[in-house]
Amino acid sequence: MKIRKIGIIGGGVAGTALGYYLSLYENAEITIFEKDRIGCGSTAKSAGTVCLFDDSLSNRYWDVRLYGFETYRKMEEEEKGSAGFDQTGTLVVATNEEVEQVIRTGIALAKAAGYQGEYITDKARIQQILPDIDTEHILGAGYTKDDGYFDGTMISNTYARKLKENGGKILTMTKVIELLKENGKVIGLKTEDGTSYAFDYVVDCTGPWSRITGNMAGIDVPVWHTKAEAFFLSPPGKKLDYVFPVLKYPAFYALRAGDNIFICKSHLSMDLNNPMHAGNWNPDEIPATGGTDEYFIEFLFEQLETTVPGILDSGLVSSWLSYRAETKDFLPILGETPVEGYLVASGYGGNGIIEAPAASRDLAKYIMTGEKTPLLEDWAFMRLVERA
Numbered sequence: 228m229k230i231r232k233i234g235i236i237g238g239g240v241a242g243t244a245l246g247y248y249l250s251l252y253e254n255a256e257i258t259i260f261e262k263d264r265i266g267c268g269s270t271a272k273s274a275g276t277v278c279l280f281d282d283s284l285s286n287r288y289w290d291v292r293l294y295g296f297e298t299y300r301k302m303e304e305e306e307k308g309s310a311g312f313d314q315t316g317t318l319v320v321a322t323n324e325e326v327e328q329v330i331r332t333g334i335a336l337a338k339a340a341g342y343q344g345e346y347i348t349d350k351a352r353i354q355q356i357l358p359d360i361d362t363e364h365i366l367g368a369g370y371t372k373d374d375g376y377f378d379g380t381m382i383s384n385t386y387a388r389k390l391k392e393n394g395g396k397i398l399t400m401t402k403v404i405e406l407l408k409e410n411g412k413v414i415g416l417k418t419e420d421g422t423s424y425a426f427d428y429v430v431d432c433t434g435p436w437s438r439i440t441g442n443m444a445g446i447d448v449p450v451w452h453t454k455a456e457a458f459f460l461s462p463p464g465k466k467l468d469y470v471f472p473v474l475k476y477p478a479f480y481a482l483r484a485g486d487n488i489f490i491c492k493s494h495l496s497m498d499l500n501n502p503m504h505a506g507n508w509n510p511d512e513i514p515a516t517g518g519t520d521e522y523f524i525e526f527l528f529e530q531l532e533t534t535v536p537g538i539l540d541s542g543l544v545s546s547w548l549s550y551r552a553e554t555k556d557f558l559p560i561l562g563e564t565p566v567e568g569y570l571v572a573s574g575y576g577g578n579g580i581i582e583a584p585a586a587s588r589d590l591a592k593y594i595m596t597g598e599k600t601p602l603l604e605d606w607a608f609m610r611l612v613e614r615a
């Protein structure tokens with residue numbers, strides 16, 4: 228059996244999941260290069276919601292969502308804490324009939340997979356689940372009890388550990404500075420300490436850094452940054468006396484984070500043409516905490532005023548800024564690129580935790596067998612080049 232050598236740049240959820248799925252093939256020899264620590268990039272700043280349904284990823288990709296949820300649930304079952312699961316349930320609010328229809332479909336799909344789900348129009352019942360919600364301007368809400376949120380960094384470290392158990396290598400604090408080419412084909416890479424490595428494939432899993440690494444391959448990876456600004460609120464009275472579910476409105480979402488509430492503008496409500504929302508920035512300049520804009524907290528407080536007024540009196544305990552790597556159609560880039568030997572698994576935007584298991588499973592299969600799944604066809608690099 229011919230050995231295939233694969234170098235992965237980036238040790239976030241995308242790189243570690245891919246490394247793990249590749250390591251299930253006996254003839255794969257895998258090395259991950261991470262310039263910092265495992266799961267410390269946008270993965271560390273993630274909310275980690277993997278809900279059985281919501282509006283963040285269209286129902287067309289329901290199987291991707293379900294596979295992601297079930298993968299992490301099993302990971303957590305195997306070893307408690309390895310995926311950082313907090314089963315709070317999810318409440319998705321219907322603000323108009325169109326959203327209501329999407330929710331009803333999502334509930335039916337969750338039930339078809341054997342999970343609990345209900346679409347609730349009884350407002351008293353909605354308030355039982357979330358006492359601080361204002362139900363006046365809503366039609367109803369979908370509720371799934373079995374899901375919640377996970378921890379992207381724990382997941383990445385679990386994938387990394389499993390990869391090592393299967394013989395894969397991980398080099399942390401090792402920055403890739405050059406892609407080595409021969410006759411236009413990428414044949415390896417060079418790291419900051421001057422070492423060169425030969426590979427059959429190099430896979431770029433650097434998320435928000437992909438334009439920089441893409442330049443090393445000589446191409447423009449079409450991802451933009453959207454500002455992911457997360458704010459942590461301390462509710463009045465400090466401890467909530469109920470389980471705050473993952474709460475999804477079209478423009479924002481909230482979830483519990485210990486005794487605090489995490490709130491963030493939803494990624495699909497970001498406008499790639501608005502310089503306040505999107506641009507091309509340097510991800511290395513993001514501070515560990517803070518760095519947020521007044522605009523986002525004002526926007527979120529305005530939203531809370533009409534939706535969850537009960538937590539509006541909260542104090543702001545901390546905040547952070549991160550960049551999501553988004554494409555023009557808000558779907559990832561997966562697989563081959565115009566440069567032979569250089570593949571990309573990036574542009575996961577606001578859904579990388581949900582999408583990484585299914586996308587990495589399919590990309591690993593492509594690398595090891597040459598077979599493309601429908602997901603690889605849907606999320607091909609070339610769809611974005613043709614539209615440009």
Ligand SMILES: Cc1cc2nc3c(=O)[nH]c(=O)nc-3n(C[C@H](O)[C@H](O)[C@H](O)COP(=O)(O)OP(=O)(O)OC[C@H]3O[C@@H](n4cnc5c(N)ncnc54)[C@H](O)[C@@H]3O)c2cc1C
Nearest residue numbers: 237239241262268269270273274276403434578579580581
């Ligand atoms: C506030 C926020 C909330 C989110 N909420 C959710 C959610 O609820 N559900 C969901 O599914 N997704 C969510 N996301 C999205 C999700 O977190 C991302 O899509 C996902 O983490 C991206 O993973 P990644 O591995 O592609 O990128 P990253 O985690 O950023 O990893 C890229 C890695 O590449 C490394 N790197 C870069 N350049 C080099 C180099 N030259 N050499 C070596 N290493 C390099 C970096 O150090 C980094 O560790 C959220 C994101 C944010 C910011």
